[in-house]
Amino acid sequence: MEYPEFPARIDHTVLGPETTSSDVYQVLDEAQEYGMNACIPHCYVAEAVEYAPPVRLVTVVGFPHGQTATETKVRAATSAVASGADEIDVVANIGRFKHGEEEAVLDELHEIVAAVSEPVKVIIETALLTDEERDRLSELAVEADADYLKTSTGFASGGATIPDVEAMSEYLPVKASGGIGSYETALEFVDAGAERIGASNGEKIAAEYRESAGQ
Numbered sequence: 001m002e003y004p005e006f007p008a009r010i011d012h013t014v015l016g017p018e019t020t021s022s023d024v025y026q027v028l029d030e031a032q033e034y035g036m037n038a039c040i041p042h043c044y045v046a047e048a049v050e051y052a053p054p055v056r057l058v059t060v061v062g063f064p065h066g067q068t069a070t071e072t073k074v075r076a077a078t079s080a081v082a083s084g085a086d087e088i089d090v091v092a093n094i095g096r097f098k099h100g101e102e103e104a105v106l107d108e109l110h111e112i113v114a115a116v117s118e119p120v121k122v123i124i125e126t127a128l129l130t131d132e133e134r135d136r137l138s139e140l141a142v143e144a145d146a147d148y149l150k151t152s153t154g155f156a157s158g159g160a161t162i163p164d165v166e167a168m169s170e171y172l173p174v175k176a177s178g179g180i181g182s183y184e185t186a187l188e189f190v191d192a193g194a195e196r197i198g199a200s201n202g203e204k205i206a207a208e209y210r211e212s213a214g215q
């Protein structure tokens, strides 16, 4: 299937612990060139707004393990939005979820969603979940009024899979992420139901899309 403006689905990402402002400026340049969004560390959001005002900015909260305290996640989300973030990707507390503390997980997600008016994507780290856990955590994200589900941080043992995206897209719009390295693969995930793609290889994906579209 053809998807016009495919690059607008891509959150071109740089999130490693060694990320510098130069790395962020390069991602912003590439995002602006191809019409992608940029997913960058929280500390660089304000600089990014100054450097590339047109680029839609995504940042992460509780990343990559999801085990910062709830009040810290809430404060980080509100702070990131105040600095200029347009979307928040928050990692759910997977440890609490696996321990059966569903009310705590739900309350935390709901508090974060309620604290900002910008879209919130809940990262559930599918590589760490059974299919049943994936579906139940997706349900909790729906109950928390989240806007999207996101498969992976890119920092776990595995990333997005087609069956995960197909299942998760029954609950909420999905951002597929983690190990997506080509337009061909990104297209497979969009065909499977993903609304968005998160990738460190965003520029490569967007360039391959342009080539395939004869642009």
Ligand SMILES: O=C[C@H](O)COP(=O)(O)O
Residues within 6 Å of the ligand: 011, 013, 015, 039, 152, 153, 154, 155, 159, 177, 178, 179, 180, 198, 199, 200, 201
């Ligand atoms: O969306 C965020 C992920 O970190 C991207 O994963 P990746 O680095 O495997 O492309």
